[in-house]
Amino acid sequence: MALSAADQLTRKNNKTNDRYSLDARAQKVVTTPLARYQVQDSGFLYVAEAEPGTALTDTNWRVWRQTNTATTNRIEWAGGTGDFIHAANDMPSLSYS
Numbered sequence: 001m002a003l004s005a006a007d008q009l010t011r012k013n014n015k016t017n018d019r020y021s022l023d024a025r026a027q028k029v030v031t032t033p034l035a036r037y038q039v040q041d042s043g044f045l046y047v048a049e050a051e052p053g054t055a056l057t058d059t060n061w062r063v064w065r066q067t068n069t070a071t072t073n074r075i076e077w078a079g080g081t082g083d084f085i086h087a088a089n090d091m092p093s094l095s096y097s
Helices: 004-017
Strands: 021-025 029-030 035-040 044-048 062-068 074-076
Touching: none
Parallel strands: none
Antiparallel strands: 021 029, 035 044, 044 062, 062 074
């Protein structure tokens, strides 16, 4: 079975212990640690990640919300995508799926 270019890069970098991560949904290889912003609201944990120094109002954030209850542990992406295309200043107002 042939590996995709992203899988090959991930395997190569895992062997050398470099700090790389791959977001499979966005197909973006991230080579620097991401800044993370979190908000707890109405039973949801909202999480946003972006390059360090990104303003909360910039539309360069990847945003999701996490639901943790006794019967549910679910992650939903803002706008249904893991792309870095959202602002993080009002995460509860975004639509999730």
